[in-house]
Amino acid sequence: MRKKVTVKVPGTCGELMQGIIAGVNLQISCPIDLYSTVTMTRIDSEAGIKIKEEAEKTKLAIEKTLDYYNYDLQNLGLQVDLQSELLVGKGMASSTADIVASIIATMTILGVEVDIKIVQEIAVSIEATDGCFLSGLTAFNHLQGQQLAKLxxxxxxxxxxxxxxxxxxxxxxxxxxxxxxxxxxxxxxxxxxxxxxxxxxxxxxxxxxxxxxxxxxxxxxxxxxxxxxxxxxxxxxxxxxxxxxxxxxxxxxxxxxxxxxxxxxxxxxxxxxxxxxxxxxxxxxxxxxxxxxxxx
Incomplete structure (x- = not known):
């Protein structure tokens, strides 16, 4: 297992498009050169997640990831530092960037392969999720967490x-x-x-x-x-x-x-x-x- 990892995920300026086509909700994100960064450190001598109180969704994402891989927080200590250049409540995908960065950081700390399908599954279980963490530009179902097409x-x-x-x-x-x-x-x-x-x-x-x-x-x-x-x-x-x-x-x-x-x-x-x-x-x-x- 890794002792420390940092993960960066870009935010967005909203979307290039969003709507329903043929019964499917989809969006094409507008990723930008501004980021959320999660630095996670594993501390063997402690237990639980140390993270700022207002980062409730980020903490929940970490807990869900640990639960998915059957890790008990009583035997695992994590120090989480969250830095963001993104505005909240404006449409910059700030929550998605925080949540996804924390999921990927947790996977990496645990030493498991980053599985994007699992990342999407965990993220969308918390809230509607932007596709900004996917490579390139993508048609993405933000309500179901499904990558529809690589554009x-x-x-x-x-x-x-x-x-x-x-x-x-x-x-x-x-x-x-x-x-x-x-x-x-x-x-x-x-x-x-x-x-x-x-x-x-x-x-x-x-x-x-x-x-x-x-x-x-x-x-x-x-x-x-x-x-x-x-x-x-x-x-x-x-x-x-x-x-x-x-x-x-x-x-x-x-x-x-x-x-x-x-x-x-x-x-x-x-x-x-x-x-x-x-x-x-x-x-x-x-x-x-x-x-x-x-x-x-």
Whole structure:
């Protein structure tokens, strides 16, 4: 068994698309260059999990992983340090990144092979799970924890401006809405079009198609979670050739502006911030390929 391990999992700026297609819930995550990092140390002289009190889901993920492999906490001591660059309740997949990083760290500490199917199973038993920990870009059923299709990878990271519409959203409560399935089905045509554009864009290395698909999915989601700032941003950037498209957190408060280069990043950010007063600038980062990293 290992004595210490560190696992990094990227967060997201929401999704490139999300919806129901042919009766299946799916999303394509928008992984970004910001992370949750879990460092886990095995302490043979102690027992139980030492972790900060507010990390309840992370602790539960560790307990479920230990239980899956039939390890008794009375005979195992774990010190867990959790560091995150992700905002909570905004749509950055902060819980998913924490949960998945802790599951993979636990598997590694125990000396068992990291099995992604088991990771997905444990994670989704706690809450709806983002696919940001899977390599590349993936079509993922976030409600059932199933990888539906490997779509490929972006050839180079894409600059991304992130803005926040304000407030927070509880993802569990959001997904429990009684009429959510009906609302998703009503926009199935747009979801399918968005999916096809993004899949084609990834396959062909055409980032503009990815941006078009993301924009379409963002607009279609207005009937589910309305963001008044979305229309305003689209108006501000509609003539800007550097902008590939707009993506959102479909169950969060974030709006992302995808760019084909950093050339006018500062200017575009200032244009949006100065013309839209009811939105907060968060940061600039990059759309990257998903995946986790283990540091031994």
């Amino acid at each position: 490929g990878s972006v050839k180079t990271p894409l600059p991304l401006l992130i803005f926040d519409c304000g407030g927070t959203i509880n993802t569990t409560q959001f997904n429990a809405q009684a009429d959510l399935a009906r609302l998703k089905l009503a926009k199935e045509k747009q979801a399918k079009q968005a999916y096809q554009l993004i899949v084609r864009g990834i396959k062909e290395g055409n980032n503009r198609l990815i941006g078009q698909g993301a924009t379409l999915s963002s607009q279609a989601n207005q009937s589910i979670l309305y963001k008044p700032q979305l229309t305003k941003i689209l108006q501000v950037v509609e003539a800007e050739k550097k902008v590939l498209g707009i993506n959102i957190a479909h169950s969060g408060t974030l709006i992302g502006v995808l760019l084909n280069s950093k050339d006018k990043l500062g200017e575009i950010k200032e244009n949006i911030s100065s013309q839209i007063t009811d939105i907060d600038y968060v940061t600039n980062t990059k759309l990257i390929n998903g995946g986790y990293e283990i540091r031994r």
